[in-house]
Amino acid sequence: MLKSFHRHILVGVTGGVAAYKAAELVRLLVKAGLQVQVAMTEAACGFVTPATFQALSGRPVLTDLWDPRVPNRMAHIELSRQADAIVIAPASANFLAKVAGGIADDLLSTTVSARNCPLLLAPAMNREMWDNPATQRNIDILKADGITLIGPDSGDQACGEVGQGRMVEPQQILEAVLALYPAQCLKGRKVLVTAGPTVEALDPVRGITNASSGKMGYAVAEAALELGAHVVLVSGPTALTPPPGCELRSVTSAAQMFEAVKAELSGTDLFFSVAAVADYTPAAPAAQKLKKSEQNLTITLVPTEDILGYVAALPKPPFCVGFAAESENLEAYAETKRRKKNIPLIAGNLAQRALGRNDNELTLFDDEGAHPLPAAPKLVLARQLLDHAITLAHLKERL
Ligand code: CTP
Numbered sequence: 001m002l003k004s005f006h007r008h009i010l011v012g013v014t015g016g017v018a019a020y021k022a023a024e025l026v027r028l029l030v031k032a033g034l035q036v037q038v039a040m041t042e043a044a045c046g047f048v049t050p051a052t053f054q055a056l057s058g059r060p061v062l063t064d065l066w067d068p069r070v071p072n073r074m075a076h077i078e079l080s081r082q083a084d085a086i087v088i089a090p091a092s093a094n095f096l097a098k099v100a101g102g103i104a105d106d107l108l109s110t111t112v113s114a115r116n117c118p119l120l121l122a123p124a125m126n127r128e129m130w131d132n133p134a135t136q137r138n139i140d141i142l143k144a145d146g147i148t149l150i151g152p153d154s155g156d157q158a159c160g161e162v163g164q165g166r167m168v169e170p171q172q173i174l175e176a177v178l179a180l181y182p183a184q185c186l187k188g189r190k191v192l193v194t195a196g197p198t199v200e201a202l203d204p205v206r207g208i209t210n211a212s213s214g215k216m217g218y219a220v221a222e223a224a225l226e227l228g229a230h231v232v233l234v235s236g237p238t239a240l241t242p243p244p245g246c247e248l249r250s251v252t253s254a255a256q257m258f259e260a261v262k263a264e265l266s267g268t269d270l271f272f273s274v275a276a277v278a279d280y281t282p283a284a285p286a287a288q289k290l291k292k293s294e295q296n297l298t299i300t301l302v303p304t305e306d307i308l309g310y311v312a313a314l315p316k317p318p319f320c321v322g323f324a325a326e327s328e329n330l331e332a333y334a335e336t337k338r339r340k341k342n343i344p345l346i347a348g349n350l351a352q353r354a355l356g357r358n359d360n361e362l363t364l365f366d367d368e369g370a371h372p373l374p375a376a377p378k379l380v381l382a383r384q385l386l387d388h389a390i391t392l393a394h395l396k397e398r399l
Contacts, residue, residue, distance in 0.1 A: 012041075012089075087176075122152075151168035200285075215378050265318070270319050308343065
């Protein structure tokens with residue numbers, strides 16, 4: 001079963017007798033742990049009431065492009081941005097025609113037009129309507145546009161005729177939705193991630209830190225959660241909300257991060273050291289706020305523990321993945337770090353291309369050499385990194 005942390009499915013119901021089967025689909029999706037929002041066309045409301053779907057999904061059903069409950073009055077954008085996938089069940093001949101033609105004249109068609117996620121259509125109509133050359137032309141267009149069509153089935157129809165056009169069973173639609181998501185190949189595995197900067201106190205109000213938003217580390221934690229892992233995120237101070245489902249250990253200094261990592265090592269299968277850990281810390285932080293004077297100030301810094309180096313040198317280390325943020329000579333520096341720390345995989349990026357941004361460009365370095373990944377959102381890169389680490393760690397085979 002999928003975890004319920006961020007799989008939002010928009011179920012669109014259009015006018016057709018099969019709308020009653022959409023109620024069962026919503027029930028199955030909710031049972032599978034997905035968050036379901038239902039939107040209905042006006043015609044659909046003639047077959048089944050929104051109250052049924054509200055009861056099953058636990059959310060008010062949207063039917064109106066101008067719904068006053070949506071604060072910015074842009075329900076179509078709200079709905080499409082929340083959704084990880086849109087499923088239209090049943091999809092009437094009229095709705096298929098609208099999607100094929102790019103028509104956006106009500107809430108559901110406008111939402112579909114504004115989507116940035118996969119769209120699945122489960123057609124349902126009378127057999128003659130299905131066989132109609134116009135419908136078949138539309139189906140060709142929809143397929144060419146990369147839209148997934150589920151069914152229709154053939155058999156007895158509500159109108160009393162027999163032929164192709166009936167909506168597939170809700171279970172088949174559920175399976176098509178679940179197939180969109182990665183297999184839970186880290187179920188039963190523990191993934192430990194460090195993220196963000198550390199802050200090394202100079203005095204009670206000042207510190208030495210690294211520039212790091214924590215976004216990449218949080219993305220790695222999220223990608224591991226998607227694969228079903230038990231994720232512990234040891235994070236320095238960031239402005240981010242941890243992905244739901246992970247265990248957060250908040251720390252400030254490198255020493256605290258080291259202790260938190262050591263405390264979590266037991267049972268860890270994969271360790272992603274994404275944090276920008278301070279390499280030095282003040283030898284003797286002042287107990288009280290330092291007062292300024294005209295004199296130069298000299299602070300003695302002592303090296304911190306290399307957390308990744310420590311973990312990688314354990315007799316039975318987890319599979320260790322390091323990060324190298326460089327400002328130049330990425331390949332040479334990243335590979336040198338990988339060898340020095342004796343880790344199987346390191347992800348290198350140019351700090352100036354990554355810092356604070358949602359996108360990044362990563363190059364993975366392993367025994368086989370360098371594997372550049374194209375620029376992409378950090379979560380997309382994190383998924384690719386996880387996939388590479390899982391393969392190298394032979395975790396797939398051991399399941
Ligand atoms: N790291 C760590 N503990 C430290 C310092 C770094 O675990 N005290 C980890 C980082 O999380 C990252 C990798 O080591 O995965 C970075 O390697 P490192 O050689 O420490 O990088 P820099 O500190 O950037 O080295 P340099 O300043 O020499 O470039």
